[in-house]
Amino acid sequence: MTEASTRAVRIREDRPTRPSGRWRRTARFIAGRVIGLALTLVAASLVVFFSRFVVPGDPARFLLRGRSPSEEAIAEVTRQYGLDLPPLQQYLNWAGGILQGDFGRSLQYRDDVSTVLLQRLPVTLELVALATLFIVVLGLAAGVLASLRRGRPTDRVILVVSTALGAIPSFVIAILLIAIFAVQLGWFPSFGSGDEGLDRFVHLILPALALGLTFVALVTRVTRSSMNEQFVREHVEVATSRGLTRPSVVLRHVLRNAISPILLVSGVLVAGLLVSSAIVEQTFGLAGIGSLLVQSVDRLDFPVVQAIVLVVVIAFVTVNTIVDIIQPLIDPRIAAGTETR
Amino acid sequence: MKRRNGALRRPRTGIAVAVSLVGVLALSGCGQSAIGQHAGTFELTAETPAPAGDIDRFTWALTTEPFSLDPAYAFDYADNTVLSNMCESLLRWNADLSVSPGLATSFENPDPLTWVYTIREGVQFHDGTTMTPHDVVVSLQRHLDPEVGSFWYSTFQNVASVEQTGEHEVTVRTTEPDSQFNQLMSAAPGVVQSAASTEEAGPDYGNQSTGVNCTGPFQFEEWRSGESITMSRFDDYWDPDLRARADEVEFVILNDANARVNALQTGEIDGAWTIPTNAIDPMRASDTGNVYFGTNATVQSIVISDMEGPLGDVRVRRALALALDREALAQAAVQGYGTPTDSLTPESVWRDADDATRARAFDDIAHYDYDLEEARELVREAGAEGERIVFATSSLDPSFDVVSQAMASAGKEIGLDIEIDTRSQNAYTLLFSDPAAIEGVDMFTTLWYLSSTDPLEMYSVLRTDEFSNYGKWSDPEFDDVVNRAVATLDADERFALAADAQRIATDQLPWIPLFDLPATVWMGDRITGVDPSINYLYFPWAAKIGRAEQ
Numbered sequence: 001m002t003e004a005s006t007r008a009v010r011i012r013e014d015r016p017t018r019p020s021g022r023w024r025r026t027a028r029f030i031a032g033r034v035i036g037l038a039l040t041l042v043a044a045s046l047v048v049f050f051s052r053f054v055v056p057g058d059p060a061r062f063l064l065r066g067r068s069p070s071e072e073a074i075a076e077v078t079r080q081y082g083l084d085l086p087p088l089q090q091y092l093n094w095a096g097g098i099l100q101g102d103f104g105r106s107l108q109y110r111d112d113v114s115t116v117l118l119q120r121l122p123v124t125l126e127l128v129a130l131a132t133l134f135i136v137v138l139g140l141a142a143g144v145l146a147s148l149r150r151g152r153p154t155d156r157v158i159l160v161v162s163t164a165l166g167a168i169p170s171f172v173i174a175i176l177l178i179a180i181f182a183v184q185l186g187w188f189p190s191f192g193s194g195d196e197g198l199d200r201f202v203h204l205i206l207p208a209l210a211l212g213l214t215f216v217a218l219v220t221r222v223t224r225s226s227m228n229e230q231f232v233r234e235h236v237e238v239a240t241s242r243g244l245t246r247p248s249v250v251l252r253h254v255l256r257n258a259i260s261p262i263l264l265v266s267g268v269l270v271a272g273l274l275v276s277s278a279i280v281e282q283t284f285g286l287a288g289i290g291s292l293l294v295q296s297v298d299r300l301d302f303p304v305v306q307a308i309v310l311v312v313v314i315a316f317v318t319v320n321t322i323v324d325i326i327q328p329l330i331d332p333r334i335a336a337g338t339e340t341r
Numbered sequence: 342m343k344r345r346n347g348a349l350r351r352p353r354t355g356i357a358v359a360v361s362l363v364g365v366l367a368l369s370g371c372g373q374s375a376i377g378q379h380a381g382t383f384e385l386t387a388e389t390p391a392p393a394g395d396i397d398r399f400t401w402a403l404t405t406e407p408f409s410l411d412p413a414y415a416f417d418y419a420d421n422t423v424l425s426n427m428c429e430s431l432l433r434w435n436a437d438l439s440v441s442p443g444l445a446t447s448f449e450n451p452d453p454l455t456w457v458y459t460i461r462e463g464v465q466f467h468d469g470t471t472m473t474p475h476d477v478v479v480s481l482q483r484h485l486d487p488e489v490g491s492f493w494y495s496t497f498q499n500v501a502s503v504e505q506t507g508e509h510e511v512t513v514r515t516t517e518p519d520s521q522f523n524q525l526m527s528a529a530p531g532v533v534q535s536a537a538s539t540e541e542a543g544p545d546y547g548n549q550s551t552g553v554n555c556t557g558p559f560q561f562e563e564w565r566s567g568e569s570i571t572m573s574r575f576d577d578y579w580d581p582d583l584r585a586r587a588d589e590v591e592f593v594i595l596n597d598a599n600a601r602v603n604a605l606q607t608g609e610i611d612g613a614w615t616i617p618t619n620a621i622d623p624m625r626a627s628d629t630g631n632v633y634f635g636t637n638a639t640v641q642s643i644v645i646s647d648m649e650g651p652l653g654d655v656r657v658r659r660a661l662a663l664a665l666d667r668e669a670l671a672q673a674a675v676q677g678y679g680t681p682t683d684s685l686t687p688e689s690v691w692r693d694a695d696d697a698t699r700a701r702a703f704d705d706i707a708h709y710d711y712d713l714e715e716a717r718e719l720v721r722e723a724g725a726e727g728e729r730i731v732f733a734t735s736s737l738d739p740s741f742d743v744v745s746q747a748m749a750s751a752g753k754e755i756g757l758d759i760e761i762d763t764r765s766q767n768a769y770t771l772l773f774s775d776p777a778a779i780e781g782v783d784m785f786t787t788l789w790y791l792s793s794t795d796p797l798e799m800y801s802v803l804r805t806d807e808f809s810n811y812g813k814w815s816d817p818e819f820d821d822v823v824n825r826a827v828a829t830l831d832a833d834e835r836f837a838l839a840a841d842a843q844r845i846a847t848d849q850l851p852w853i854p855l856f857d858l859p860a861t862v863w864m865g866d867r868i869t870g871v872d873p874s875i876n877y878l879y880f881p882w883a884a885k886i887g888r889a890e891q
Contacts, residue, residue: 036492058516058775058777061772061774061775061776061777062774062775063490064490064492064774065416065492065773065774069490069494070487070494072487073487073489073490073491073494075487076487076488076490077487077490080488108408109408109548109549109566110408110409110411110544110545110547110548111545111548111549111550115549115550116549116566119549119565119566119567120566120567131781150509172611175599178600178603183603183607185752188605189609190583190603190604190607190609191571191593191595191600191602191604192568192593192610200441282596282597283597284567284600285568285593285595285596285597285600286567286595287565287566287567287568287594288567291567291596295767298765298766298767298768298771299767299771300771300775312470
């Protein structure tokens with residue numbers, strides 16, 4: 001233990017850079033990331049906004065879907081929603097509004113987009129959080145177990161099961177879970193998000209499993225292979241030969257070194273979760289932003305679509321930026337803003 | 342009152358509007374024949390067993406979420422199913438499709454251009470204020486305001502003025518005689534809401550944050566976006582006969598048909614209107630509740646949406662009608678829960694016509710009995726062999742796919758190349774509102790319901806240049822007959838003209854009629870009392886539901 005840390009310190013001291021230089025570099029790295037994030041968002045907002053002009057269909061028609069709308073009403077509604085302005089003007093109004101927290105009016109609900117979104121965001125975030133928990137706990141546990149038992153029957157079973165799970169789409173898993181645990185056994189409710197608190201937790205267990213299981217498989221396999229790679233490395237053999245206990249070897253020398261790819265994969269997963277939540281939400285009758293997105297695309301409710309896509313882009317970019325930033329903290333070999341990651 | 346495998350014989354007067362269809366997803370295979378010989382047969386029921394008492398709460402499934410509860414935008418199943426319990430109209434549409442006084446105690450038609458409504462006294466809004474003729478005037482005038490953009494604008498297109506003309510009197514004047522306006526006063530266009538609340542809420546009226554302030558037996562409580570809408574009993578409701586028997590009703594939004602049927606069968610949700618036809622047999626076999634069939638005003642048809650293409654030739658349209666074996670299709674597409682018809686209007690909306698007129702409307706019209714030989718001949722005559730026709734479909738209703746497949750194979754038999762274009766549910770509903778969505782589509786299926794007891798509600802939308810005349814079909818003789826009928830206030834004369842319109846439409850087939858469908862409702866063992874009828878769209882049906890004897 002002491003010898004190991006001494007060695008790490010020595011390696012660091014061997015480097016030519018002084019500590020203050022490293023911090024400056026870290027700061028520059030983070031600033032660069034944040035600027036990149038901002039640029040990405042601006043670019044994304046342009047794509048998100050103007051893509052609606054490619055989609056066929058007239059939103060004003062959707063707003064007047066009765067029998068025979070009057071000409072004045074069509075003109076009036078077009079004006080109310082600013083659809084008569086030049087596209088660039090529409091974009092500037094929209095972007096300006098967002099900076100002030102105003103995402104516009106939803107065409108389908110005739111309500112503020114922010115109101116519609118805020119009502120639905122909590123369910124999706126709770127669902128994704130619970131699914132992430134399942135993914136991390138189950139995925140890491142299964143991966144670690146498989147790696148510790150590599151080559152043995154346990155490993156093979158985990159490998160086969162995770163391969164199978166990874167191949168089943170989440171909506172199939174959802175239907176299976178409902179059929180077994182809600183309809184047959186009656187342990188869990190089959191739809192809805194329940195009331196805040198414990199009830200919500202119970203309602204979200206099946207959807208979170210349906211959402212997470214596919215990704216559990218991915219994390220399991222990444223953990224397993226990444227750990228297997230470490231097990232045959234010299235430093236692990238040295239540590240073992242020096243008589244360190246097995247848990248200590250696994251935790252400090254294998255898992256810690258293996259964590260980097262796992263973290264990277266997890267970062268990508270979070271955005272994936274937000275997107276695949278649409279199907280799961282639909283199946284479980286959950287009113288989250290996933291199901292709202294699908295429905296809004298079909299109904300030409302572009303202010304809502306734009307807001308959701310922007311939120312997902314922000315989540316994706318932010319999570320990945322955070323992953324980039326914390327990587328060096330977990331694995332000192334990766335100094336921020338330098339070399340090979 | 343009961344008739345096997347068929348629609349009610351006697352319709353009455355009414356009005357209405359049609360709308361596209363509701364969302365019902367295809368069920369996966371759960372075929373089951375525990376109900377044996379009853380499968381695919383049905384009897385219409387006027388009412389269900391009376392409740393044993395009040396109930397604290399029950400839940401009801403909605404297939405889609407309403408967009409808004411503002412009556413100006415209540416134009417589809419989901420919104421009206423909910424709204425009808427909170428907001429009432431000047432007139433009432435009863436379960437047998439008759440019309441009786443509602444918020445107006447009576448109406449008069451002193452001359453062809455004038456409708457005078459006597460407004461009921463002592464009626465309170467949910468916020469405790471008293472309804473006045475001013476509220477009626479504001480509620481009706483709103484439909485004419487371009488800023489509101491009411492979906493019911495066409496009902497008011499002939500209205501010149503809406504004025505209070507007495508202490509309890511409101512007078513509506515029209516620019517030309519319009520028999521349809523008054524009939525729709527028993528539907529959403531006739532809803533009266535608080536003028537003060539409407540003004541205060543502005544564009545937010547009826548949305549999730551605001552709800553509505555009307556006079557119905559239930560009041561708005563909460564709308565959880567995408568999940569549920571809750572309403573509670575309004576204790577100061579004016580009509581003791583329709584006092585709500587439940588303290589609270591929660592509408593649960595479940596888009597997925599499987600999930601909905603599961604939830605109904607397990608009792609997680611107590612009831613639902615419009616059971617997917619492919620789930621009716623399994624649900625009838627279930628011992629946790631009952632399926633009831635009732636009066637409807639819905640015909641499933643094929644809309645011909647492009648008269649420029651090969652279907653512009655009436656011979657090709659007739660050929661398609663002849664090439665469809667509708668008896669067999671009724672079994673395959675709606676599991677027998679529908680009656681093949683040659684008319685675009687259901688018999689139920691002819692209840693106020695005399696027998697001779699009704700016989701003329703349904704017997705003295707063209708009939709399209711399955712005849713492939715003749716169909717082939719017609720296609721040959723029209724020189725349409727090998728022509729490509731696009732049929733749009735979606736999983737909106739489980740029958741749509743079956744109908745489109747049947748159409749494609751019928752087309753093959755008679756020398757037409759029918760291509761199926763499958764769309765998402767919401768994209769499909771756009772066919773009914775956005776002319777751009779129809780481009781490139783020759784035909785699609787609809788479940789078209791009427792909101793009044795009058796066949797003219799159907800035929801008036803098929804006149805030249807009407808918005809819902811999707812294929813831009815045009816027939817001067819038809820336009821003339823319908824225009825004269827709309828302007829005819831005498832019911833007998835009007836039905837006689839409507840019968841003429843029906844004859845022309847059936848002969849020319851701007852749309853191809855398929856089945857006359859019954860209304861369906863499921864109630865779990867906990868609840869009972871509702872009248873199974875299409876009038877649930879505009880009548881406070883949920884007020885009648887209470888605790889079932891167990």
